[in-house]
Amino acid sequence: MAERRSRPRGEARRELILDVALKSFAENGFHGASIAEIAALCGLSQPGLLHHFPTKAALLAAVLEYRDRIDAARLEWSDRPRGLEALRRLARLVEHNTHVPGLVQLFTVVTGEAVTAGHPANAWATARYRVLESDLAQALSHGITDGTIRPDTDTRALARQIFAMMDGLQLQWLLDPESADMSGLFRSYIDAVIASIATGE
Amino acid sequence: MAERRSRPRGEARRELILDVALKSFAENGFHGASIAEIAALCGLSQPGLLHHFPTKAALLAAVLEYRDRIDAARLEWSDRPRGLEALRRLARLVEHNTHVPGLVQLFTVVTGEAVTAGHPANAWATARYRVLESDLAQALSHGITDGTIRPDTDTRALARQIFAMMDGLQLQWLLDPESADMSGLFRSYIDAVIASIATGE
Numbered sequence: 001m002a003e004r005r006s007r008p009r010g011e012a013r014r015e016l017i018l019d020v021a022l023k024s025f026a027e028n029g030f031h032g033a034s035i036a037e038i039a040a041l042c043g044l045s046q047p048g049l050l051h052h053f054p055t056k057a058a059l060l061a062a063v064l065e066y067r068d069r070i071d072a073a074r075l076e077w078s079d080r081p082r083g084l085e086a087l088r089r090l091a092r093l094v095e096h097n098t099h100v101p102g103l104v105q106l107f108t109v110v111t112g113e114a115v116t117a118g119h120p121a122n123a124w125a126t127a128r129y130r131v132l133e134s135d136l137a138q139a140l141s142h143g144i145t146d147g148t149i150r151p152d153t154d155t156r157a158l159a160r161q162i163f164a165m166m167d168g169l170q171l172q173w174l175l176d177p178e179s180a181d182m183s184g185l186f187r188s189y190i191d192a193v194i195a196s197i198a199t200g201e
Numbered sequence: 202m203a204e205r206r207s208r209p210r211g212e213a214r215r216e217l218i219l220d221v222a223l224k225s226f227a228e229n230g231f232h233g234a235s236i237a238e239i240a241a242l243c244g245l246s247q248p249g250l251l252h253h254f255p256t257k258a259a260l261l262a263a264v265l266e267y268r269d270r271i272d273a274a275r276l277e278w279s280d281r282p283r284g285l286e287a288l289r290r291l292a293r294l295v296e297h298n299t300h301v302p303g304l305v306q307l308f309t310v311v312t313g314e315a316v317t318a319g320h321p322a323n324a325w326a327t328a329r330y331r332v333l334e335s336d337l338a339q340a341l342s343h344g345i346t347d348g349t350i351r352p353d354t355d356t357r358a359l360a361r362q363i364f365a366m367m368d369g370l371q372l373q374w375l376l377d378p379e380s381a382d383m384s385g386l387f388r389s390y391i392d393a394v395i396a397s398i399a400t401g402e
Contacts, residue, residue, distance in 0.1 A: 029230060112310055112312065113310055114376065116306070129381070157385075161370075163373070165362065168369035171312060172330050175315065175327045176327045185358055
């Protein structure tokens with residue numbers, strides 16, 4: 001960290017590489033992306049790029065971490081929304097996602113190919129869903145505790161379903177935004193979920 | 202067709218190529234799959250393979266069409282299930298899919314990368330969701346007509362959501378079958394949908 005702070009130009013270059021690489025992985029996937037092309041787009045030699053990120057897999061890992069930070073900030077997950085508010089927050093996130101198709105595409109392309117054996121994002125994607133499930137289930141459990149959510153709600157199953165709906169709608173929206181209104185379809189699903197689990201308290 | 206019938210060995214070879222290619226596209230995606238490797242696994246020279254399928258894109262198109270035929274037969278969609286029965290049929294399809302992870306993986310990997318510009322499966326994937334939406338919406342409309350489904354049901358939106366849930370759960374299940382019980386999670390979602398749209402007639 002000390003090194004970064006004392007070298008703002010190095011930090012700026014690192015961010016530039018992450019931005020360019022994010023776009024390239026979103027457009028080409030991991031296997032299709034080219035380190036040589038990413039370096040050229042950044043005005044760097046290939047060794048110059050590899051100085052910052054030693055392998056293509058390391059670059060992808062850094063891009064995914066970078067995207068997660070952007071999302072976490074957007075979701076304001078750090079203030080730990082509880083109960084039904086967590087669901088409303090997710091609906092707003094999906095609405096926001098309609099304005100950042102590049103980020104959505106990165107996620108869809110990379111998690112799709114991450115199911116293959118030996119893919120460098122396999123562990124990241126697997127861990128990510130476990131954390132999402134656990135965080136959302138915990139938020140919903142708070143709603144059970146404070147009486148706003150029905151106590152017979154299967155919070156972990158519902159969390160898995162909610163993220164599945166989000167991902168599936170992203171895919172359809174990226175392919176065909178005219179036919180698949182991602183934001184409206186997700187919101188109507190969340191409204192139905194809320195109607196079915198809310199106690200009305 | 203006449204040519205095929207008179208050359209059963211050619212037909213058998215074609216099926217072998219499709220089986221091998223399906224596995225390769227599922228494991229490597231379109232960009233990562235190698236025509237040379239697929240040919241070798243079939244015991245063919247590369248020109249021998251290209252005699253049957255002139256390009257890698259043509260081979261992928263044939264594999265996707267082959268997979269759709271398998272699915273349509275499995276779903277028995279040809280007898281046009283109507284109303285809530287169509288939803289129960291989909292839940293059984295997802296249960297069946299837990300036994301054919303290779304087919305599920307082909308679909309997840311190829312549709313994920315198909316969102317990228319110029320991908321050979323882009324038009325296939327886009328058209329596929331439109332047909333799925335239209336067929337399921339029509340089946341649900343029959344349920345409105347015969348009084349088993351509430352008339353205020355947005356059949357097209359619900360169809361989009363149901364296929365989104367199916368796809369999102371496939372992704373989580375492929376990554377982490379211990380944590381994501383695809384079949385159980387899909388069935389509980391479908392049960393909730395039925396509870397919310399059925400009139401009880």
